[in-house]
Amino acid sequence: MxxxxxxxxxxxxxxxxxxxxxxxxxxxxxxxxxxxxVWEPVPVMVSPGKSASEAPSDAIVLFNGKNLNAFQKKGGGLPGWKVDAQGILNVVKGSGDIETKDKFGSCQLHIEWRSPLAIAGNGQSRGNSGIFLMGKYELQVLDSYNNPTYSNGQAGSIYKQHIPLVNASRKPGEWQSYDIIFNAPRFFSDGTLQQPATITVLHNGVLVQNNVTILGGTEWIGPASYKKHAEKESLVIQDHGMDGGNPVSFRNIWIRPL
CATH class of the missing domain: 1.20.5 (Single alpha-helices involved in coiled-coils or other helix-helix interfaces)
Structure with missing residues (x-):
């Protein structure tokens, strides 16, 4: 015991x-x-949207279907694009590009777009537009669903610079989305490039550009190159009016300066 x-x-x-x-x-x-x-600084509370389309509470809403007050014709004047009864923004052929009145640098951008249901043309002549960050660096908008063209010119490409990782395009007439993280370039005081721009793009929720380095301002002919510009510039959306098959539509456009 x-x-x-x-x-x-x-x-x-x-x-x-x-x-x-x-x-x-x-x-x-x-x-x-x-x-x-690390307890400070404490991140500011931001209310996310109820869906991927809805802007978070700290975003600047550029277009929500009501009016075009945030935009002007590129270079000044009233934009020639039309908002229809459903609150959809439609390109009017030959009316010219539109640009934001406010200017932005590094940003998070959400934009939804739709190519025409009725297929007209092929290649670059089918549902063509473009999103120009700072008015200079183009993310291509194109109907790339069963529509062969040069790979660095299809939807999701950084035009004539970077081919998208995959083709995440939906059918003509269906809404598509771009979610973009853009870091603006920086320049030394003498105008030489200090740091190039970079961009990440999700097309319909699919990663198609993974923090790629932008080679310079977009060019249709010839290599891209950088030219010194302001720290903030207007966002430009393209009217690709040279062809007949490009009445592209847009909705739910919002931006968060970074």
Whole structure:
């Protein structure tokens, strides 16, 4: 009996000692952990949209179906594009590009677009438009559903620079989305390039450009190159009016300056 009691007490003492050691070790770990905790600054609360289309609370809404107050014709004047009864923004052929009245640099941009249901033309002559960050760096808009063209000119491409990782296009007439993270270029005071622009693009929720480096301003003919410009410039949406198959539509456009 005595042996059993002594054994039991010894076991309890060992367990107690082990627990105490574990607690000491945990206390020590907690102290070490606190050394790498950062409590300030506290991130500002932002309410996300109820859907991927809805703007978060800190976004600037550029178009929500009501009016074109945030835009003007490129270079100035009233935009010639039309908002229909459903609140959809439609390109009017030959009316020219539109640009934001406000200017932006690095940003997060959400924009939804739709190529025509009725297929007219092929290649670059089918549902063609473009999103020009800072008015200079083009993310291509094109009906690329069963529509062969040069790969660095299809939907999701950084035009004539970067081929998209995949073709995530939906059928003509279906709404598509771009979610863009754009980091503006920086220049030295003498006009030389300090840091090139970079861009990440999700097309319909699919990653198609993964933090790629933009080679310079978009050119239709010839290589891209950088020319010094302001830290903030207008966002431009293209009227590709040279062809007949490009009455592209837009909705739910919002931007978050970074």
């Amino acid at each position: 005595k042996y059993t009691v002594i054994t039991t007490l010894t076991g309890l003492l060992l367990m107690s000692s082990s627990y105490g050691q574990q607690k000491l070790n945990m206390d020590s770990l907690m102290k070490e952990s606190k050394k790498t905790e």
